[in-house]
Amino acid sequence: MAYDRNNVFARILRGEITCNKVYEDEHVLAFDDISARAPTHVLVIPKGEYVSLDDFSAKASATELAAFIRALGHVARARGVADTGYRILANVGRDGHQEVPHFHAHVVGGRDLGAMLPRR
Ligand code: AMP
Numbered sequence: 758m759a760y761d762r763n764n765v766f767a768r769i770l771r772g773e774i775t776c777n778k779v780y781e782d783e784h785v786l787a788f789d790d791i792s793a794r795a796p797t798h799v800l801v802i803p804k805g806e807y808v809s810l811d812d813f814s815a816k817a818s819a820t821e822l823a824a825f826i827r828a829l830g831h832v833a834r835a836r837g838v839a840d841t842g843y844r845i846l847a848n849v850g851r852d853g854h855q856e857v858p859h860f861h862a863h864v865v866g867g868r869d870l871g872a873m874l875p876r877r
Contacts, residue, residue, distance in 0.1 A: 760858070797838050
């Protein structure tokens, strides 16, 4: 799947849409999800043009990969959920119900998040 430069997160990265920034460095931007599902719900995105975790894991440099993982931990500590616990979630593709085609991880916490997935 080709990267769509008009997706909403690309527009946030270009400053065309505002966000509530939580963290930023050379490779990563983190901001509050506009439709929070928990007291803490932050989206962490790479600045590079990667469609999904599949794309990112295959093509990102070791530096970008490391920066992304470090940012996840930084956000959790900055939001005060590191001690109580939290969940990192990345939806990928059709079955994962990924809505925005720019790779992102959700950092959710601040309440008991329940079981990982409903059983079917
Ligand atoms: P996903 O299903 O993993 O692709 O999730 C996309 C997430 O992006 C959803 O949780 C949306 O609430 C969130 N979202 C969409 N537009 C914005 C925006 N402009 N600012 C912040 N979060 C957004």
